Amino acid sequence: MCSVSGILLAHHFRKYLSHAYTFKIVEKNHDVGGTWLENTYPGCACDVPSNIYQYSFAPAKDWSRLFAPSGEIQNYLSQVVDHFGLRSHIEFETSVKRCVWTEQDRKWLVDTEHNGILETGRKADILINAAGILNHYQYPDIHGLESFKGSLMHTANWDHSVSLAGKDVSIIGSGASAIQVIPQIQPLVKRLSVYIRTPSWITTLPESFGETESQSINTTDDYLQRCKMLESHYNKLFPVFYRNSETQLRERQELASWMESRITDPTLRKKLIPDYEVGCRRISPGEPFLRALQEPNIKCIFSPIETCKPEGLKTEDGVETSDVIIAATGFNTSFRPRFPLVGQNGVDLRELWKDDPASYMGLGCAGFPNYLSMLGPNCPVANGSLIGSLEATADFVVRLLKRVDSHSVATFAPEKGAQDDFNSQVDEFMKDTVWTGNCTSWYKQGQKGRITAVWPGSSLHYREVLAQDRWEDWRWTYLGGRFKAWGRGISVVEQEGGDYSHYMEHGPFLPKSSLAEANCRDDARAIHKSVASEGPNKTVTNLTL
Structure with missing residues:
Protein backbone atom coordinates (compact mmCIF):
# COMPACT_ATOMS: atom_id res chain seq x y z
CA MET A 1 0.00 0.00 0.00
CA ASN A 29 -6.35 1.88 -4.53
CA HIS A 30 -6.67 4.43 -7.33
CA ASP A 31 -4.44 6.95 -5.57
CA VAL A 32 -1.89 7.27 -2.78
CA GLY A 33 -2.73 7.85 0.86
CA GLY A 34 -3.74 4.44 2.17
CA THR A 35 -5.83 4.81 5.30
CA TRP A 36 -6.04 8.58 4.71
CA LEU A 37 -7.57 7.95 1.30
CA GLU A 38 -9.97 5.27 2.50
CA ASN A 39 -11.22 6.87 5.72
CA THR A 40 -13.56 9.74 4.91
CA TYR A 41 -16.04 9.64 7.79
CA PRO A 42 -17.10 13.01 9.21
CA GLY A 43 -14.43 14.33 11.56
CA CYS A 44 -11.72 11.90 10.44
CA ALA A 45 -8.38 13.44 11.34
CA CYS A 46 -4.95 12.67 12.71
CA ASP A 47 -4.86 12.51 16.51
CA VAL A 48 -1.31 13.85 16.77
CA PRO A 49 -0.33 17.36 15.60
CA SER A 50 0.14 17.61 11.85
CA ASN A 51 3.49 19.35 12.35
CA ILE A 52 5.01 16.03 13.42
CA TYR A 53 2.83 13.79 11.27
CA GLN A 54 4.93 14.58 8.21
CA TYR A 55 8.26 13.58 6.74
CA SER A 56 11.39 15.34 7.94
CA PHE A 57 12.54 15.62 4.31
CA ALA A 58 9.25 17.25 3.22
CA PRO A 59 8.07 19.64 5.94
CA ALA A 60 4.92 21.71 5.45
CA LYS A 61 3.61 24.35 7.81
CA ASP A 62 0.41 25.50 6.13
CA TRP A 63 -1.83 22.95 7.82
CA SER A 64 -5.38 24.23 8.29
CA ARG A 65 -5.66 22.77 11.80
CA LEU A 66 -3.48 21.41 14.56
CA PHE A 67 -4.98 17.97 13.82
CA ALA A 68 -5.33 17.90 10.05
CA PRO A 69 -8.36 16.16 8.50
CA SER A 70 -7.85 13.01 6.49
CA GLY A 71 -8.33 14.70 3.11
CA GLU A 72 -5.63 17.23 3.90
CA ILE A 73 -3.18 14.49 4.92
CA GLN A 74 -3.96 12.57 1.73
CA ASN A 75 -3.32 15.74 -0.28
CA TYR A 76 0.03 16.21 1.49
CA LEU A 77 1.08 12.65 0.69
CA SER A 78 0.05 13.12 -2.94
CA GLN A 79 2.14 16.29 -3.16
CA VAL A 80 5.16 14.45 -1.72
CA VAL A 81 4.79 11.72 -4.34
CA ASP A 82 4.65 14.24 -7.17
CA HIS A 83 7.40 16.49 -5.81
CA PHE A 84 9.89 13.63 -5.58
CA GLY A 85 8.83 11.98 -8.85
CA LEU A 86 7.59 8.75 -7.27
CA ARG A 87 4.26 8.25 -9.05
CA SER A 88 5.85 6.46 -12.01
CA HIS A 89 7.01 3.71 -9.64
CA ILE A 90 3.45 2.95 -8.45
CA GLU A 91 1.06 0.46 -10.03
CA PHE A 92 -2.40 1.67 -9.00
CA TYR A 137 -11.67 -2.80 8.57
CA GLN A 138 -13.86 -5.31 10.30
CA TYR A 139 -17.42 -5.42 11.57
CA PRO A 140 -18.16 -6.65 15.08
CA ASP A 141 -19.13 -10.28 15.49
CA ILE A 142 -22.79 -9.71 16.35
CA HIS A 143 -25.32 -12.43 15.61
CA GLY A 144 -27.99 -11.24 13.19
CA LEU A 145 -26.15 -8.10 12.07
CA GLU A 146 -26.70 -9.05 8.44
CA SER A 147 -30.48 -9.09 9.06
CA PHE A 148 -30.68 -5.38 9.89
CA LYS A 149 -33.15 -3.78 7.50
CA GLY A 150 -31.76 -0.26 7.69
CA SER A 151 -28.43 1.12 6.45
CA LEU A 152 -25.28 -0.51 7.85
CA MET A 153 -21.83 1.00 7.37
CA HIS A 154 -18.36 1.09 8.86
CA THR A 155 -16.52 4.31 9.67
CA ALA A 156 -13.63 3.11 7.49
CA ASN A 157 -15.99 2.60 4.54
CA TRP A 158 -18.33 5.55 4.98
CA ASP A 159 -21.34 5.66 2.69
CA HIS A 160 -21.81 9.34 1.85
CA SER A 161 -25.05 8.56 0.02
CA VAL A 162 -26.74 7.81 3.34
CA SER A 163 -28.24 10.90 4.95
CA LEU A 164 -28.27 10.95 8.75
CA ALA A 165 -30.39 14.08 9.09
CA GLY A 166 -33.38 13.45 11.34
CA LYS A 167 -32.59 9.73 11.61
CA ASP A 168 -32.38 7.33 14.54
CA VAL A 169 -28.76 6.20 14.49
CA SER A 170 -26.80 3.63 16.50
CA ILE A 171 -23.01 3.66 16.67
CA ILE A 172 -21.00 0.75 18.01
CA GLY A 173 -17.70 1.61 19.69
CA SER A 174 -16.03 4.37 21.67
CA GLY A 175 -12.48 4.31 20.30
CA ALA A 176 -10.59 6.79 18.13
CA SER A 177 -13.01 6.90 15.17
CA ALA A 178 -16.10 7.12 17.39
CA ILE A 179 -14.50 9.94 19.37
CA GLN A 180 -14.10 11.89 16.13
CA VAL A 181 -17.34 11.08 14.33
CA ILE A 182 -19.87 11.43 17.17
CA PRO A 183 -19.46 15.22 17.66
CA GLN A 184 -19.91 15.67 13.90
CA ILE A 185 -23.13 13.69 13.48
CA GLN A 186 -24.79 14.45 16.84
CA PRO A 187 -26.30 17.78 15.70
CA LEU A 188 -27.71 16.13 12.56
CA VAL A 189 -29.47 13.07 13.91
CA LYS A 190 -32.80 12.80 15.67
CA ARG A 191 -31.46 10.30 18.19
CA LEU A 192 -28.05 8.69 18.62
CA SER A 193 -27.50 5.50 20.61
CA VAL A 194 -23.83 4.96 21.49
CA TYR A 195 -22.81 1.44 22.51
CA ILE A 196 -19.76 1.62 24.77
CA ARG A 197 -18.02 -1.60 25.76
CA THR A 198 -14.78 -0.03 27.01
CA PRO A 199 -14.58 3.72 27.70
CA SER A 200 -11.49 5.61 26.58
CA TRP A 201 -9.20 7.97 28.41
CA ILE A 202 -9.74 11.42 26.92
CA THR A 203 -6.85 13.84 27.11
CA THR A 204 -6.42 17.57 26.97
CA LEU A 205 -3.55 19.36 25.25
CA PRO A 206 -0.88 21.74 26.53
CA GLU A 207 -1.57 25.40 25.78
CA SER A 208 1.83 25.58 24.06
CA PHE A 209 0.47 23.45 21.19
CA GLY A 210 -1.54 26.40 19.85
CA GLU A 211 -4.12 25.71 17.13
CA THR A 212 -2.72 28.27 14.64
CA GLU A 213 0.79 28.71 16.04
CA SER A 214 2.55 27.30 12.96
CA GLN A 215 0.98 29.76 10.54
CA SER A 216 2.61 32.73 12.29
CA ILE A 217 6.11 31.25 11.95
CA ASN A 218 8.13 32.66 9.07
CA THR A 219 11.57 31.01 9.25
CA THR A 220 12.48 27.39 8.70
CA ASP A 221 14.54 27.34 11.88
CA ASP A 222 11.66 28.66 14.01
CA TYR A 223 9.36 26.06 12.49
CA LEU A 224 11.89 23.33 13.18
CA GLN A 225 12.04 24.40 16.82
CA ARG A 226 8.24 24.21 17.08
CA CYS A 227 8.24 20.72 15.57
CA LYS A 228 11.00 19.66 17.96
CA MET A 229 8.95 20.97 20.87
CA LEU A 230 5.95 18.87 19.81
CA GLU A 231 8.08 15.80 19.08
CA SER A 232 9.79 16.06 22.45
CA HIS A 233 6.43 16.36 24.20
CA TYR A 234 5.29 12.99 22.87
CA ASN A 235 8.66 11.33 23.44
CA LYS A 236 8.67 12.49 27.05
CA LEU A 237 5.35 10.76 27.70
CA PHE A 238 6.89 7.29 27.72
CA PRO A 239 7.25 6.93 31.54
CA VAL A 240 3.45 6.93 31.78
CA PHE A 241 3.48 3.43 30.23
CA TYR A 242 5.20 1.89 33.27
CA ARG A 243 2.26 0.55 35.24
CA ASN A 244 3.11 1.66 38.77
CA SER A 245 5.31 4.63 37.97
CA GLU A 246 4.77 7.99 39.58
CA THR A 247 4.10 9.40 36.11
CA GLN A 248 1.33 6.85 35.51
CA LEU A 249 -0.34 7.48 38.85
CA ARG A 250 -0.11 11.25 38.49
CA GLU A 251 -1.36 11.25 34.90
CA ARG A 252 -4.26 8.98 35.77
CA GLN A 253 -5.32 11.20 38.64
CA GLU A 254 -5.03 14.36 36.55
CA LEU A 255 -6.96 12.93 33.59
CA ALA A 256 -9.67 11.55 35.86
CA SER A 257 -10.08 14.96 37.51
CA TRP A 258 -10.15 16.68 34.13
CA MET A 259 -12.83 14.29 32.81
CA GLU A 260 -14.86 14.62 36.01
CA SER A 261 -14.97 18.38 35.58
CA ARG A 262 -16.46 17.97 32.10
CA ILE A 263 -19.04 15.26 32.79
CA THR A 264 -21.87 16.70 34.85
CA ASP A 265 -24.04 13.61 35.36
CA PRO A 266 -22.63 11.48 38.23
CA THR A 267 -23.87 8.19 36.77
CA LEU A 268 -22.44 8.93 33.34
CA ARG A 269 -19.22 10.17 34.90
CA LYS A 270 -18.73 6.90 36.74
CA LYS A 271 -19.16 4.85 33.57
CA LEU A 272 -17.17 7.06 31.20
CA ILE A 273 -14.01 7.41 33.30
CA PRO A 274 -11.98 4.22 32.73
CA ASP A 275 -10.98 1.94 35.57
CA TYR A 276 -7.84 0.76 33.77
CA GLU A 277 -4.40 2.32 33.40
CA VAL A 278 -3.81 5.38 31.22
CA GLY A 279 -2.29 4.13 27.97
CA CYS A 280 -3.57 0.55 28.19
CA ARG A 281 -5.39 1.45 24.99
CA ARG A 282 -4.90 4.49 22.77
CA ILE A 283 -5.31 7.87 24.47
CA SER A 284 -7.31 10.35 22.40
CA PRO A 285 -7.84 14.11 22.46
CA GLY A 286 -11.61 14.49 22.48
CA GLU A 287 -13.27 17.14 24.63
CA PRO A 288 -15.98 17.65 21.94
CA PHE A 289 -16.75 13.92 22.30
CA LEU A 290 -17.43 14.31 26.03
CA ARG A 291 -19.67 17.31 25.38
CA ALA A 292 -21.61 15.48 22.67
CA LEU A 293 -22.31 12.47 24.86
CA GLN A 294 -24.17 14.75 27.27
CA GLU A 295 -26.51 16.21 24.66
CA PRO A 296 -30.20 15.30 25.10
CA ASN A 297 -30.45 13.39 21.81
CA ILE A 298 -27.66 10.95 22.78
CA LYS A 299 -28.14 7.79 24.80
CA CYS A 300 -25.07 5.96 26.10
CA ILE A 301 -25.61 2.21 26.38
CA PHE A 302 -23.11 0.21 28.42
CA SER A 303 -24.91 -3.15 28.39
CA PRO A 304 -23.35 -5.72 26.03
CA ILE A 305 -25.00 -6.20 22.64
CA GLU A 306 -26.68 -9.60 22.58
CA THR A 307 -27.89 -9.74 19.00
CA CYS A 308 -29.19 -7.64 16.14
CA LYS A 309 -32.81 -7.65 15.12
CA PRO A 310 -34.10 -6.35 11.78
CA GLU A 311 -35.14 -3.15 13.53
CA GLY A 312 -32.00 -2.59 15.59
CA LEU A 313 -29.51 -3.77 18.23
CA LYS A 314 -30.69 -5.73 21.27
CA THR A 315 -29.23 -5.69 24.78
CA GLU A 316 -30.63 -6.96 28.06
CA ASP A 317 -32.49 -3.65 28.26
CA GLY A 318 -34.34 -4.20 24.98
CA VAL A 319 -34.07 -3.21 21.32
CA GLU A 320 -33.07 0.24 20.13
CA THR A 321 -34.87 0.90 16.86
CA SER A 322 -32.52 2.45 14.31
CA ASP A 323 -32.53 3.69 10.75
CA VAL A 324 -28.73 3.46 10.51
CA ILE A 325 -26.11 1.39 12.33
CA ILE A 326 -22.51 2.61 12.22
CA ALA A 327 -19.70 0.28 13.23
CA ALA A 328 -16.81 2.27 14.68
CA THR A 329 -15.03 -0.96 15.52
CA GLY A 330 -11.62 -0.53 13.99
CA PHE A 331 -9.52 -2.91 11.95
CA GLY A 487 36.82 -9.40 -6.66
CA ARG A 488 40.33 -8.38 -7.81
CA GLY A 489 41.07 -6.59 -4.55
CA ILE A 490 40.46 -3.12 -5.94
CA SER A 491 38.90 -0.43 -3.75
CA VAL A 492 35.96 1.72 -4.81
CA VAL A 493 38.26 4.75 -5.04
CA GLU A 494 40.52 2.90 -7.45
CA GLN A 495 37.57 1.79 -9.54
CA GLU A 496 35.69 5.05 -9.70
CA GLY A 497 38.36 7.62 -8.97
CA GLY A 498 38.55 10.06 -6.12
CA ASP A 499 40.79 10.85 -3.19
CA TYR A 500 43.51 8.20 -3.00
CA SER A 501 44.49 9.27 0.50
CA HIS A 502 40.99 9.89 1.89
CA TYR A 503 41.90 8.20 5.16
CA MET A 504 44.50 10.80 6.10
CA GLU A 505 43.53 13.43 8.63
CA HIS A 506 45.68 15.78 10.68
CA GLY A 507 45.22 17.12 14.14
CA PRO A 508 46.39 20.57 15.30
CA PHE A 509 50.04 21.50 14.75
CA LEU A 510 52.40 20.97 17.62
CA PRO A 511 53.85 24.21 19.06
CA LYS A 512 56.60 25.54 16.74
CA SER A 513 59.37 25.46 19.38
CA SER A 514 58.72 21.95 20.61
CA LEU A 515 60.82 20.06 18.03
CA ALA A 516 63.86 22.33 18.37
CA GLU A 517 63.71 22.16 22.15
CA ALA A 518 63.50 18.38 22.01
CA ASN A 519 66.66 18.20 19.83
CA CYS A 520 68.63 20.42 22.26
CA ARG A 521 67.59 18.27 25.17
CA ASP A 522 68.62 15.11 23.35
CA ASP A 523 72.04 16.59 22.44
CA ALA A 524 72.67 17.67 26.02
CA ARG A 525 71.80 14.23 27.39
CA ALA A 526 74.14 12.57 24.86
CA ILE A 527 77.12 14.76 25.75
CA HIS A 528 76.54 14.32 29.44
CA LYS A 529 76.41 10.56 29.11
CA SER A 530 79.61 10.35 27.02
CA VAL A 531 81.65 12.49 29.42
CA ALA A 532 80.45 10.59 32.44
CA SER A 533 81.47 7.25 30.89
CA GLU A 534 84.92 8.36 29.64
CA GLY A 535 87.91 6.87 31.54
CA PRO A 536 91.57 8.06 31.61
CA ASN A 537 92.51 6.04 28.48
CA LYS A 538 89.23 6.53 26.52
CA THR A 539 88.29 9.18 24.00
CA VAL A 540 84.70 9.50 22.73
CA THR A 541 84.56 10.32 19.04
CA ASN A 542 80.93 9.31 18.25
CA LEU A 543 78.11 11.11 20.06
CA THR A 544 75.37 9.15 18.37
CA LEU A 545 73.63 6.95 20.97
Missing part, protein backbone atom coordinates in the same frame (compact mmCIF):
# COMPACT_ATOMS: atom_id res chain seq x y z
CA CYS A 2 1.25 3.45 -0.89
CA SER A 3 0.47 5.20 2.36
CA VAL A 4 2.92 6.83 4.78
CA SER A 5 5.25 3.80 4.93
CA GLY A 6 5.19 2.99 1.22
CA ILE A 7 5.86 6.57 0.14
CA LEU A 8 8.68 6.84 2.68
CA LEU A 9 10.33 3.71 1.28
CA ALA A 10 9.87 4.91 -2.30
CA HIS A 11 11.63 8.16 -1.45
CA HIS A 12 14.52 6.33 0.21
CA PHE A 13 14.89 3.83 -2.62
CA ARG A 14 15.10 6.56 -5.21
CA LYS A 15 17.46 8.75 -3.20
CA TYR A 16 19.77 6.19 -1.61
CA LEU A 17 19.44 2.88 -3.48
CA SER A 18 18.78 3.68 -7.14
CA HIS A 19 22.38 2.79 -8.03
CA ALA A 20 21.74 -0.84 -7.12
CA TYR A 21 17.98 -1.49 -7.15
CA THR A 22 14.91 -0.89 -9.25
CA PHE A 23 11.59 -0.91 -7.41
CA LYS A 24 7.84 -1.06 -7.92
CA ILE A 25 5.02 -0.31 -5.49
CA VAL A 26 1.81 -2.29 -5.85
CA GLU A 27 -1.18 -0.22 -4.66
CA LYS A 28 -4.72 -1.57 -4.52
CA GLU A 93 -5.54 -0.44 -8.70
CA THR A 94 -3.37 -3.53 -8.48
CA SER A 95 -3.79 -6.03 -5.68
CA VAL A 96 -1.39 -8.71 -4.50
CA LYS A 97 -2.93 -12.18 -4.69
CA ARG A 98 0.00 -14.40 -3.68
CA CYS A 99 3.73 -14.29 -2.86
CA VAL A 100 5.91 -17.42 -2.87
CA TRP A 101 9.63 -17.76 -2.12
CA THR A 102 11.56 -19.98 -4.52
CA GLU A 103 14.63 -21.49 -2.89
CA GLN A 104 16.33 -22.51 -6.11
CA ASP A 105 16.17 -19.10 -7.77
CA ARG A 106 16.34 -17.17 -4.49
CA LYS A 107 13.51 -14.93 -5.62
CA TRP A 108 9.96 -14.06 -4.67
CA LEU A 109 7.25 -14.89 -7.21
CA VAL A 110 4.45 -12.34 -6.88
CA ASP A 111 0.99 -12.76 -8.38
CA THR A 112 -0.99 -9.53 -8.89
CA GLU A 113 -4.37 -8.60 -10.32
CA HIS A 114 -5.28 -5.44 -12.23
CA ASN A 115 -8.67 -4.80 -13.87
CA GLY A 116 -9.57 -8.45 -13.41
CA ILE A 117 -6.42 -9.66 -15.19
CA LEU A 118 -4.15 -11.93 -13.16
CA GLU A 119 -0.42 -11.64 -13.72
CA THR A 120 1.53 -14.51 -12.19
CA GLY A 121 5.14 -15.16 -11.40
CA ARG A 122 6.47 -11.60 -11.25
CA LYS A 123 10.00 -11.92 -9.89
CA ALA A 124 11.45 -9.85 -7.06
CA ASP A 125 14.79 -10.18 -5.29
CA ILE A 126 13.46 -8.34 -2.24
CA LEU A 127 9.87 -8.23 -0.95
CA ILE A 128 8.81 -5.47 1.44
CA ASN A 129 5.37 -5.42 3.03
CA ALA A 130 4.35 -1.82 3.75
CA ALA A 131 0.61 -2.45 3.77
CA GLY A 132 0.29 -1.24 7.36
CA ILE A 133 -2.21 -2.41 9.95
CA LEU A 134 -5.06 0.11 9.74
CA ASN A 135 -6.53 -0.75 6.36
CA HIS A 136 -8.53 -3.97 6.81
CA ASN A 332 -8.18 -6.42 11.75
CA THR A 333 -4.87 -5.88 13.51
CA SER A 334 -3.71 -9.49 13.60
CA PHE A 335 -0.65 -8.62 11.42
CA ARG A 336 -1.49 -11.59 9.19
CA PRO A 337 -1.05 -10.78 5.49
CA ARG A 338 -4.27 -10.52 3.51
CA PHE A 339 -2.82 -12.84 0.86
CA PRO A 340 -0.82 -16.10 0.92
CA LEU A 341 2.81 -15.26 1.74
CA VAL A 342 4.75 -18.51 1.52
CA GLY A 343 8.34 -18.69 2.74
CA GLN A 344 10.79 -21.55 3.15
CA ASN A 345 9.46 -25.12 3.45
CA GLY A 346 6.03 -24.01 2.23
CA VAL A 347 5.20 -22.12 5.43
CA ASP A 348 2.44 -19.54 4.93
CA LEU A 349 2.89 -16.48 7.13
CA ARG A 350 -0.87 -16.24 7.52
CA GLU A 351 -0.90 -19.62 9.26
CA LEU A 352 2.33 -19.02 11.17
CA TRP A 353 0.91 -15.80 12.63
CA LYS A 354 -2.61 -17.12 13.08
CA ASP A 355 -2.39 -17.17 16.88
CA ASP A 356 0.89 -15.41 17.65
CA PRO A 357 2.52 -12.94 15.23
CA ALA A 358 6.12 -13.35 16.40
CA SER A 359 8.61 -11.37 14.31
CA TYR A 360 12.14 -10.07 14.65
CA MET A 361 11.80 -6.46 15.83
CA GLY A 362 8.88 -5.91 13.45
CA LEU A 363 11.37 -5.99 10.56
CA GLY A 364 11.22 -9.55 9.29
CA CYS A 365 10.56 -13.15 10.20
CA ALA A 366 12.79 -16.23 10.43
CA GLY A 367 12.17 -18.58 7.51
CA PHE A 368 11.20 -15.77 5.14
CA PRO A 369 14.35 -14.76 3.24
CA ASN A 370 14.69 -11.36 1.61
CA TYR A 371 11.45 -10.24 3.24
CA LEU A 372 11.08 -7.03 5.23
CA SER A 373 8.11 -5.26 6.75
CA MET A 374 7.17 -1.80 7.87
CA LEU A 375 5.00 -1.60 11.00
CA GLY A 376 5.32 -5.31 11.69
CA PRO A 377 4.57 -6.94 15.06
CA ASN A 378 6.00 -5.13 18.10
CA CYS A 379 6.90 -1.96 16.26
CA PRO A 380 6.61 1.35 18.15
CA VAL A 381 3.01 2.33 17.31
CA ALA A 382 2.16 3.57 20.81
CA ASN A 383 5.54 4.49 22.26
CA GLY A 384 5.83 8.09 21.10
CA SER A 385 6.06 9.83 17.74
CA LEU A 386 5.23 7.44 14.89
CA ILE A 387 6.76 9.20 11.88
CA GLY A 388 10.15 9.52 13.55
CA SER A 389 10.16 5.79 14.21
CA LEU A 390 9.07 4.99 10.65
CA GLU A 391 11.91 7.08 9.27
CA ALA A 392 14.32 5.18 11.52
CA THR A 393 12.94 1.92 10.08
CA ALA A 394 13.36 3.15 6.51
CA ASP A 395 16.92 4.27 7.28
CA PHE A 396 17.67 0.79 8.61
CA VAL A 397 16.24 -0.80 5.46
CA VAL A 398 18.59 1.39 3.40
CA ARG A 399 21.63 0.33 5.43
CA LEU A 400 20.67 -3.34 5.22
CA LEU A 401 20.12 -3.26 1.46
CA LYS A 402 23.37 -1.37 0.91
CA ARG A 403 25.08 -4.20 2.77
CA VAL A 404 23.30 -6.73 0.56
CA ASP A 405 24.63 -4.96 -2.51
CA SER A 406 28.18 -4.30 -1.36
CA HIS A 407 28.71 -7.80 0.12
CA SER A 408 27.11 -9.76 -2.75
CA VAL A 409 24.50 -11.17 -0.38
CA ALA A 410 22.21 -13.77 -1.92
CA THR A 411 19.74 -14.11 0.95
CA PHE A 412 19.14 -12.64 4.38
CA ALA A 413 16.65 -13.42 7.12
CA PRO A 414 16.51 -13.09 10.89
CA GLU A 415 18.08 -15.95 12.83
CA LYS A 416 15.44 -18.00 14.63
CA GLY A 417 17.38 -17.78 17.88
CA ALA A 418 17.59 -13.98 17.68
CA GLN A 419 13.88 -13.78 16.92
CA ASP A 420 13.01 -16.00 19.89
CA ASP A 421 15.25 -13.94 22.17
CA PHE A 422 13.59 -10.75 21.00
CA ASN A 423 10.11 -12.06 21.75
CA SER A 424 11.23 -13.33 25.16
CA GLN A 425 12.47 -9.81 25.88
CA VAL A 426 9.12 -8.41 24.73
CA ASP A 427 7.18 -10.68 27.09
CA GLU A 428 9.45 -9.92 30.03
CA PHE A 429 9.37 -6.17 29.44
CA MET A 430 5.60 -6.00 29.05
CA LYS A 431 4.92 -7.48 32.50
CA ASP A 432 5.48 -4.08 34.13
CA THR A 433 3.71 -1.96 31.53
CA VAL A 434 0.17 -0.64 31.22
CA TRP A 435 -0.33 -2.57 27.98
CA THR A 436 -0.88 -5.74 30.01
CA GLY A 437 -3.51 -3.89 32.04
CA ASN A 438 -7.19 -4.68 32.38
CA CYS A 439 -8.50 -3.38 29.07
CA THR A 440 -9.37 -4.61 25.61
CA SER A 441 -6.98 -3.19 23.05
CA TRP A 442 -5.62 -3.99 19.61
CA TYR A 443 -2.16 -3.83 21.17
CA LYS A 444 -2.60 -7.37 22.46
CA GLN A 445 -4.15 -10.69 21.48
CA GLY A 446 -7.43 -10.66 23.43
CA GLN A 447 -7.79 -9.14 26.88
CA LYS A 448 -5.12 -11.31 28.50
CA GLY A 449 -2.98 -12.30 25.52
CA ARG A 450 0.53 -11.35 24.38
CA ILE A 451 1.38 -7.76 23.54
CA THR A 452 2.05 -7.93 19.81
CA ALA A 453 1.73 -4.33 18.61
CA VAL A 454 4.07 -2.34 20.84
CA TRP A 455 7.86 -2.01 21.03
CA PRO A 456 9.53 -3.06 24.32
CA GLY A 457 10.82 0.41 25.05
CA SER A 458 10.47 4.02 24.02
CA SER A 459 10.59 5.41 20.49
CA LEU A 460 14.00 6.85 21.24
CA HIS A 461 15.12 3.43 22.44
CA TYR A 462 13.86 1.93 19.16
CA ARG A 463 15.99 4.36 17.18
CA GLU A 464 19.08 3.51 19.24
CA VAL A 465 18.57 -0.23 18.77
CA LEU A 466 18.17 0.06 15.00
CA ALA A 467 21.25 2.27 14.79
CA GLN A 468 23.32 -0.59 16.25
CA ASP A 469 22.90 -2.56 12.99
CA ARG A 470 22.81 -5.95 14.70
CA TRP A 471 23.91 -7.90 11.62
CA GLU A 472 24.87 -10.83 13.87
CA ASP A 473 21.12 -11.42 14.39
CA TRP A 474 20.65 -12.20 10.69
CA ARG A 475 21.42 -15.27 8.62
CA TRP A 476 23.33 -14.39 5.46
CA THR A 477 24.17 -16.40 2.37
CA TYR A 478 26.40 -15.10 -0.40
CA LEU A 479 26.79 -15.30 -4.15
CA GLY A 480 29.89 -17.47 -4.51
CA GLY A 481 31.12 -17.06 -0.94
CA ARG A 482 31.20 -14.30 1.63
CA PHE A 483 34.43 -12.78 0.27
CA LYS A 484 33.57 -13.13 -3.44
CA ALA A 485 32.61 -9.45 -3.50
CA TRP A 486 36.28 -8.57 -2.99
